Amino acid sequence: MADLRVTLCGKELKNPVIPASGTFGFGREYNEIYDISALGAVATKGLTLLPRLGNPVPRIAESRGVILNAVGLQNPGVESFIANDLNWLKGKTRVIANVAGSSLEDYGAICARLKGLVDFIELNISCPNVKCGGMTFGVRPENVEEVTRIAKSACGDTPLIVKLSPNVESIAANARAAERGGADCISLVNTFTGMAVDIESRRPVLANNTGGVSGTGIKPIAVRMVYEAAHAVSLPVIGMGGIACAEDAVEFLMAGAVAVQVGTQNFTDSLACLKIVEGLGAWCDRHGVSSVSELTGTLKLW
Numbered sequence: 001m002a003d004l005r006v007t008l009c010g011k012e013l014k015n016p017v018i019p020a021s022g023t024f025g026f027g028r029e030y031n032e033i034y035d036i037s038a039l040g041a042v043a044t045k046g047l048t049l050l051p052r053l054g055n056p057v058p059r060i061a062e063s064r065g066v067i068l069n070a071v072g073l074q075n076p077g078v079e080s081f082i083a084n085d086l087n088w089l090k091g092k093t094r095v096i097a098n099v100a101g102s103s104l105e106d107y108g109a110i111c112a113r114l115k116g117l118v119d120f121i122e123l124n125i126s127c128p129n130v131k132c133g134g135m136t137f138g139v140r141p142e143n144v145e146e147v148t149r150i151a152k153s154a155c156g157d158t159p160l161i162v163k164l165s166p167n168v169e170s171i172a173a174n175a176r177a178a179e180r181g182g183a184d185c186i187s188l189v190n191t192f193t194g195m196a197v198d199i200e201s202r203r204p205v206l207a208n209n210t211g212g213v214s215g216t217g218i219k220p221i222a223v224r225m226v227y228e229a230a231h232a233v234s235l236p237v238i239g240m241g242g243i244a245c246a247e248d249a250v251e252f253l254m255a256g257a258v259a260v261q262v263g264t265q266n267f268t269d270s271l272a273c274l275k276i277v278e279g280l281g282a283w284c285d286r287h288g289v290s291s292v293s294e295l296t297g298t299l300k301l302w
């Protein structure tokens with residue numbers, strides 16, 4: 001049986017499969033369906049300093065091959081997570097705390113609160129900066145570098161993963177900006193901004209009008225971006241975007257990812273992550289690959 005272990009920022013994961021932030025809560029509901037200690041890590045729902053109720057409904061909708069969401073970072077707040085969920089989750093697998101903020105100070109404060117408590121901090125920089133007219137932190141390379149630097153200085157020894165937005169001019173430039181800011185790892189892609197219209201009511205399907213697009217339909221764009229980002233920096237990369245099966249995960253690994261995250265597919269099949277762990281092992285065995293880590297970056301260009 002192939003060795004599925006991978007090493008991320010000096011920490012061993014039992015396999016490279018991680019449920020993506022916002023699609024797995026803190027793992028409790030999925031753990032009623034299967035033992036989530038089978039997973040390499042869990043990326044938590046995006047945490048903010050204070051609890052948030054999120055956006056008005058409807059805030060999630062299906063479209064062909066994708067979904068749109070504008071959940072608006074509903075979460076119980078970082079203190080509730082630390083008090084009620086963190087220790088339980090740590091007993092299961094590696095914990096990636098996904099964090100969000102609306103100012104640079106927010107990001108610094110939440111990273112300082114979580115440092116040393118979790119295995120990794122993942123910075124969601126696809127959030128509007130209230131002090132800059134609502135432009136998201138993740139658009140301009142100079143802002144990516146700045147928020148990364150502030151987060152990194154608050155993280156202590158806890159590795160910092162910067163999760164890049166795909167709604168940018170150059171993913172390579174933004175990956176390099178995260179590296180300059182001191183990121184230990186990058187993850188991508190977050191959702192693509194989109195809109196779908198209910199033609200009977202002539203209204204957008206989401207009450208927020210626009211939302212983030214995710215799911216199988218985005219996969220080729222995500223693979224291209226992971227490939228470009230991985231070749232622009234010397235940091236480890238976590239790839240995601242539309243992964244639905246083990247073969248999809250292999251594509252991301254070959255494009256340069258060390259590990260993968262699986263998001264929307266958890267809604268289609270609650271056993272998705274477990275099946276991808278098992279499928280990766282089987283794929284490696286069928287292809288004579290003794291360790292899954294050998295696949296990273298093995299893509300051969302034409």
Ligand SMILES: Cc1cc2nc3c(=O)[nH]c(=O)nc-3n(C[C@H](O)[C@H](O)[C@H](O)COP(=O)(O)O)c2cc1C
Pocket residue numbers: 020021022023045046047060067069071073098123124163189190191213214215216218240241242243261262263264265
């Ligand atoms: C309902 C929903 C909520 C999400 N919430 C977050 C979040 O809180 N923080 C974050 O960084 N990404 C969030 N994401 C983005 C996913 O983690 C992931 O980057 C994206 O969906 C692409 O992967 P997928 O196509 O496998 O879903 C969310 C996605 C969905 C569908």
